[in-house]
Amino acid sequence: MKTPQQKNNQRLIVLIFALSVIPFLMAWYLKENPELLAARTNNNGALITPPITTELSDFVGFDQFSRDNMKELAGHWVMINVIPKAECAAVCSKALHDTKQLLLMMGKDLVRIRRIAVLLNEVEPNVATTWWQDDTRLLKANANAALLQKIHTLQKSNPPDGLLILMDPLGNLMMHYAPGFDPYKVMVDLKKLLAVSQIG
Known part of the structure; x- marks a missing residue:
C-alpha cells in the first residue's frame, strides 16, 4: 500500500510530465493549423x-x-x-x-x-x-x-x-x-x- 507521500510524489511526476508535453502538443497543433495563428494577428x-x-x-x-x-x-x-x-x-x-x-x-x-x-x-x-x-x-x-x-x-x-x-x-x-x-x-x-x- 502506498503512503500519502508516495502518492504525492506520483502526482507530482505526472504533473511535471504533463507540463512538459503540453507545449509540444500545442506547437504541433498550430503547425498543422496555421490559419488559427494567422487569424489571431492584427495585420491589415x-x-x-x-x-x-x-x-x-x-x-x-x-x-x-x-x-x-x-x-x-x-x-x-x-x-x-x-x-x-x-x-x-x-x-x-x-x-x-x-x-x-x-x-x-x-x-x-x-x-x-x-x-x-x-x-x-x-x-x-x-x-x-x-x-x-x-x-x-x-x-x-x-x-x-x-x-x-x-x-x-x-x-x-x-x-x-x-x-x-x-x-x-x-x-x-x-x-x-x-x-x-x-x-x-x-x-x-x-x-x-x-x-x-x-x-x-
Missing part, C-alpha cells in the same frame, strides 16, 4: 504563409535607371505594385500614387523602404513612361518566368490591377493587399514590421 494585409522566396534576378530592370539601381531591393523592405496588364487603368494608377504617398508618410523609416512596379506583360516603354512620369525614384521591372509563376501561385488566378505585395529584406513575399487598399492601414503594418525587424 493578408499574410502569405509560407512566404514566397524570390531572387534579385527575378526582377528584370525595365529602364536604365532601374537596371542601375535594382540592387537597392536587397536588404530593404519593398512595396511591389503589380501591373498585370498592358495598360495601367485607374485602379493601377491610384495604387502607384498611394504607395508614393505612403513612402512619404513613413518619416524617418522611408530610408528602409523601396518601391517597385512589376510588369507582368510586355509594354511599350513610351506607353509605360506616362504611368510614372513624375515618379522619378520608382524602380520598374519586368517579371521573369519564375517571378510570374510565384505571383500567379500567390493569387491562384490572374493577378488583379492594383495588387500590392510587401517583400521583406531577404526577398520573401510575405504580405499582400487587394486593389483599393487603404494606404494608412498598409502604413500601420509596415511600422509594426519595421519595429520588430532586425534587418532592413
